[in-house]
Amino acid sequence: MRLLYSFVWGLSLPFAVFRLWWRGRREPGYRQHIAERLGFFPAYQTQATIWVHAVSAGETRAAEPLIRALLDAYPQHHLLLTHMTATGRETGGKLFADVSSRLTQAFLPYDINWMMRRFLRHYSPQLCVLIETEVWPNLIAQCKELQVPVTLVNARLSEKSLNKARRLSALMLPAAHAISAVAAQSNPDADRLRELGISEPQVTGNMKFDVTPPALMAERGIALRRSFGERQVILCASTRDGEEELILAAFQEQFPLLTEKPLLIITPRHPQRFDQVAGMLETRGIAYVRRSTLDHDTVAPIASDVQVLLGDTMGEMYMYYAAADVAFVGGSLVPLGGHNLIEACAMGKAVLTGLHTFNFSEITDQAIAAGAALRVDGARSMLREALALLGDDKKRNDMGQHAYAFFLQHQGATARTMAILAPYLS
Incomplete structure (x- = not known):
């Protein structure tokens, strides 16, 4: 199933790049750093790296207290913050301008095996922290192959998303089983995550409650x-x-x-x-x-x-x-x-x-x-x-x-x- 998924991704890649260019008419950020979405990144100094993936602006704001706590608790580490949307990257740039020397931003590549492999080998993260709902089959498979633990935090899963995942169970179950630890927002989220195949999710609450209003x-x-x-x-x-x-x-x-x-x-x-x-x-x-x-x-x-x-x-x-x-x-x-x-x-x-x-x-x-x-x-x-x-x-x-x-x-x-x-x- 994952081979078929990868094949479809490969066929749709030209359309995905065109869509970036099209969206860039209104949001210029989509026409920037396109090479990163294809697995090509600027030079990066090898160092102990914690990788946090926050797809858009909402997830980036939710991750703020965690990112600051990680930077405080692990001063020897650098933090890599990835996004999928231009607004997510813009939001991250504003939120973490004061710690920019210890934080690098990038777009996550499309979920194609060789792109994810290039990404992981380039940054060599010690840990992958996915925020809220981001479960990508090839990303998780490549992390498993390269022995990068994957965690899902501030996790939420609606009944609608669970039903969609069930229809793609041959693709999603192996990815769910490969996640090392899950911190769920609520008890219903934890119950649905168990149904998805994730063992022992822990209920930690929503990190957005820990964001201090500026x-x-x-x-x-x-x-x-x-x-x-x-x-x-x-x-x-x-x-x-x-x-x-x-x-x-x-x-x-x-x-x-x-x-x-x-x-x-x-x-x-x-x-x-x-x-x-x-x-x-x-x-x-x-x-x-x-x-x-x-x-x-x-x-x-x-x-x-x-x-x-x-x-x-x-x-x-x-x-x-x-x-x-x-x-x-x-x-x-x-x-x-x-x-x-x-x-x-x-x-x-x-x-x-x-x-x-x-x-x-x-x-x-x-x-x-x-x-x-x-x-x-x-x-x-x-x-x-x-x-x-x-x-x-x-x-x-x-x-x-x-x-x-x-x-x-x-x-x-x-x-x-x-x-x-x-x-x-x-």
């Missing part, structure tokens, strides 16, 4: 909030394709009926969709302003007739949460599995989420049970609930306090993960 982002959030005047703010964070149209339609229905007009902030999850959402706003005749047109630190007052702020920047999510009164976390109005609520809880905000949260089912259910979040069944009910919270200071503030307490209660995953990795780095 003080600079909180300051920028305060400055941004001042620019809104007295208006209250509803944030729709990390929205996905299909959600913005629902939100804007509901917003236009309810906005004319309101005596006090709140400001709506929409931050699309993926940067390639910023212009698309701007087009939706223009088509609907909604007055809006783009965050990218505003000064980063000292923001001038935003005109009172502006209805929507389009968050078209990367790396400022904590700022948007700091500026908001109520936060809806996207990916959950449509069946995409949702996104985690941790950043909103870390900023002490009342949180709303939709019905589709299967990627983060346990943490979402726990946040709702803790009084930190509310579940809504659509865009209209989301806006109605948000408006009700804006009008109920006590309930909104209580939810914010519960959210922050929930955030603090779940910290410690990084230390537990470090204990699992220690035997492979001694």
